[in-house]
Amino acid sequence: MEEEEKSLRAQAQDAIYTEIIENTKELAEYRGSGGTVKALKELAEAYAWVTQPAQPH
Incomplete structure (x- = not known):
């Protein structure tokens, strides 16, 4: 169970990190938005x- 929880946490971290990267790309394009x-x-x-x-x- 603990290993599965770590896996879910890692997946959540990766998903959020991916969204941060994508939003950062947009931020450069739409400065100040x-x-x-x-x-x-x-x-x-x-x-x-x-x-x-x-x-x-």
């Missing part, structure tokens, strides 16, 4: 929660 900036911030926050759930975010 509020929607892209907000999405990137939210994804970074989600990644922080997934990688370090015990830390305050």
Whole structure:
């Protein structure tokens, strides 16, 4: 069970990281776009929660 949980956590981290990369590409294209900036911030926050759930975010 613990190994499966680690696998799910790793999958979640990878999925969020992939979305951060994709949004970063859009951010370069649409500098200052509020929607892209907000999405990137939210994804970074989600990644922080997934990688370090015990830390305050």
